[in-house]
Amino acid sequence: MRDDAPDSGFGTERAADFAGVPDAFERLWTPHRMVYIDDEDRSGERSGCPFCRAPGLDDATGLVVARGVHAYVLLNLYPYNSGHLLVCPYRHVATYDEASDEEVAEMASLTQTAMRVLRDTSRCDGFNIGMNQGAVAGAGIAGHLHQHIVPRWAQDANFFPIVARTKAVPRLLGEVRDELAAAWPAAL
Known part of the structure; x- marks a missing residue:
């Protein structure tokens, strides 16, 4: 997705919308995988x-x-x-x-x-x-x-x-x- 393209609603976000230097990478969020991360303790x-x-x-x-x-x-x-x-x-x-x-x-x-x-x-x-x-x-x-x-x-x-x-x-x-x-x- 280009920086000037609208959000498709499919879980991607434009890097230009965030603080810092835009890096031109799209972000594809996969919240279903949080079950693995949430189950891990600090050790x-x-x-x-x-x-x-x-x-x-x-x-x-x-x-x-x-x-x-x-x-x-x-x-x-x-x-x-x-x-x-x-x-x-x-x-x-x-x-x-x-x-x-x-x-x-x-x-x-x-x-x-x-x-x-x-x-x-x-x-x-x-x-x-x-x-x-x-x-x-x-x-x-x-x-x-x-x-x-x-x-x-x-x-x-x-x-x-x-x-x-x-x-x-x-x-x-x-x-x-x-x-x-x-x-x-x-x-x-």
Whole structure:
């Protein structure tokens, strides 16, 4: 949106409307993510960490796709794309350098398997894989290490998220979880 354009009413605000030097960036507010921020206390520990809670639930309720010894895979409750997975250690550690060698190795192995399963089940064309370390780096849940695996398809980006505040996710989470869990190879 240009500085002289009217507010679209879709949660964006013009930088020129605020004190300071305008930076020409739009701001897209995502208040639904405050549930993660509000639950974190000042020490960085989480009283209701969803990544600590999920493994204690049955797999369907916790959206758990696969379980390892040191880490597990679950669907993202707020996916960027259908099949958006997270790989988490069971242990509540905040950053990659705090994870044990065993946790790191298993997270890597689970990530590789997740890529194969997603490619086989969804026919995706590629992946975004990454970790945001700390709240300042964009981690929605900064207190518990997690790696994102986002399947991507040619032409999967569109105007819905920007213009209509809508993300097109064509399949239900439970349906995707069931399909991925069924396709996950048995433990060796």
